[in-house]
Each structure stands twice: as structure tokens, then as C-alpha cells.
Amino acid sequence: MSKSAATSHLLPVFARADLAFARGEGVWLISTTGERYLDFTSGIAVNALGHCHPHLVAALQEQATQLWHMSNLFKSPDGERLAARLCEQSFADFVFFANSGAEAMECAIKITRKHHAALGHPERYRIITFEGAFHGRTLATLAATGSAKYLDGYGPPMDGFDQVPLGDLDAVKAAIGPGTAGILIEPLQGEGGVRSPPHAFFRALRELCDQHGLLLIFDEVQTGMGRTGALFAHQRIGVTPDVMALAKALGGGFPIGACLATADAAAGMTPGSHGSTFGGNPLAIAAGNAVLDIMLKPGFFERVQQIAILARQKLASVVDRYPQVLAEVRGEGLLIGLKAVVPSTDLVAALREQKLLTVGAGDNVVRLLPPLIVSEAEIDDAVERIERACVALSAAPALQREAGR
């Protein structure tokens, strides 16, 4: 086959905006043309401490002069420390470090299957998942995601996932069979449109898991690391899983994922049963420890909660005033969804015109994911930009009608 004459050699799997950034400072991104944008994407819930946080910069610079990569053939004192800190803050006894959310989820799926195999029930490998979920793009996590638009063309989806409607407890009960190993859910669906069932649903899932000997798996890749106003979203729900996947904000922008599990859940995992070349790389671990240094300071999450309440109130008032553009504010903490009346892609584009960066999601929702360090003044600034975008979008159809006369 001949070589393509395409102007970009990046595999064209992303619909990229015609905009590039040269650097970032806190909540701000500076484009290659020198324009300042307010970043309410945080690299999709990754840059939780904003861009170039001085403590993270110092930690990575220091680590870069010491050791970049060390294989898991040897001990990792700093990895031990990050794992111990994550366990101390959670239900977990063990942590496996990976490089991404999908890999953390792969490990969660493998731990769940192996748990039952180790108990003498290898036939119990099926995991119940929920409509609207997003668990990643590898073949197993895509099968767990279960969305036709992502699975199309990749052959038969991997076996072992039974998807039911979100919040439908009867459907969950009906799906539990002799082959069921666990139940996998996001405490708050991010990609799916900032949707979550009531807390009672999570409590009911916990009870079902206990009754049937199933593992409860939380995908906190997006909700974890402070996004919803607690280190982990399930802490605000008051329901504890057996296995949990983390990634996105864990390294504050450095790629790292983690799968956390109780000793009981991870009983099947022994030397050789899982692995990763880069997982727990010293640079990633340094970033992870530096993120925790900041997040575990007293008052960090209280401040996130306060700023989130403020943002929520101001956004609710914008929704009231522009019902022709916005229908609803939803979400938890600083994982905020604006359900749009106009196409959500139009809203994201109109906000970008106002130099406010946001992310689309399912269910015609636009996600606002500011860095957790966002100030009150920056929230006010963003709300003004959202208002201006609403004005522009309200005027647009009228203008079009006039032009069409």
C-alpha cells in the first residue's frame, strides 16, 4: 500500500480541536499562540493539582536526577510507601501499580476472577456491569464497558460481562448466577454523563455481594483522588468495595494507575500471576507520593467541598436564567455535569470561544472538571464565561432565522 499524504502522522482516533498548548500554570493553559484559557478539563480529571504545581515539579525533578526506571525484579521502597499510604487511607491491604486506568481495571478483573479460581471455582468469572459505564479501551475493559459504538469492528467482545441498567436492583438480582464473580460499578459515571444511582443502590449491591460471595469492584479511575470532595468517592457514599481501580489524578499528570484490594479479594494473586514492566516506575511513584503529600494536608478536601458548593450554586443560577441552553447541574464535588438543551458539542465549542475548556460526556452533558486547587475567583470567572456562551448560543438560532428570511 502507498504511504498516505496525511498532514498528521498521529493515528486519527481523536477528533482534536484546532488548538495546542505550550504550557500551563495552575488552572490556566497558555496556547502556542499565547492566549490564556481557563482549564476546566484538567486533562480529563488528571491534573487535580493544576498545571506545574511546585511540589510536583520539585518531586519529579529530584527523582529525575536519581533513578528513572527500575524493574519489578527488585524492591521499591518508594512504591512500598505509596502503597502503604493508599492502604492506610482506604479499605485495601494490597496495591498493584499500573500505568493507566484501563490497566488498573484489567488488574481488578483478573483479581476478581482469580479470587474464585483460588477458592476452587474457576467457573465463577462473570462480572455484572452497568449501562452507560466506561472502564477503558483494552479488549477486556471494552467488553466491561459494553458500548456498541466502542466495540464495533473489533470482533467478538471478550466473554464474561453481563450488563444491566444502572440503578435496576431487580436486574442485578436476575443477572446473578452460578458463574457470577463480582459486580463492577463507577460510584459516579463520568464518561456516561455524570450519572449515579442513589446511595441506597450501592448499599444494596454490597449486601448482594456479601450474600452471594461476590466481590464488589469500584472503578474510581475518574472519581478517585479527591474529585468528588473525598479522597475516594465511595467514602462519601458510605459503601466499601473489595477491589478498586484508580488512575487519572493519582500522578497529577504523570501516567500511573493502581488497583487496590483486600487481602481476601486478592487471595489468588501470587508471584507470576500478574505483572507490568513500567508499573510502579520510580518517576510515577514520585508523582503519586507528591500528590498525596498535598491532598492529605488537613483541610484539603473540606476546601474542595466548599468550592464545589459555591460552584454548584452559581451554576444553578445560570441554568435558571438560560433554560433554552441548559437543563440541569449534576454531579458531586468538582465532577460537575451541565446537562445541555442545545447539542453538548455546540456548548463545548461556545465555551472554548470564551476560552473556557470543558469536556463532553454521554447523555448530552458537558463536564466541568477544574483542578481541585481552583480558587473562588476562578470559579466566578468560569461562570461569567459560561453565561457569555449561553448568551451567544441563545442568540444564534434567532440570527440564523433572520439570515434565512
Ligand SMILES: *Cc1c(COP(=O)(O)O)cnc(C)c1O
Ligand atoms: C478514564 C477512565 C478509564 C480508563 O482510563 P485510561 O487511563 O484512559 O485507560 C477507566 N474507567 C473510568 C471510570 C475512566 O474515567
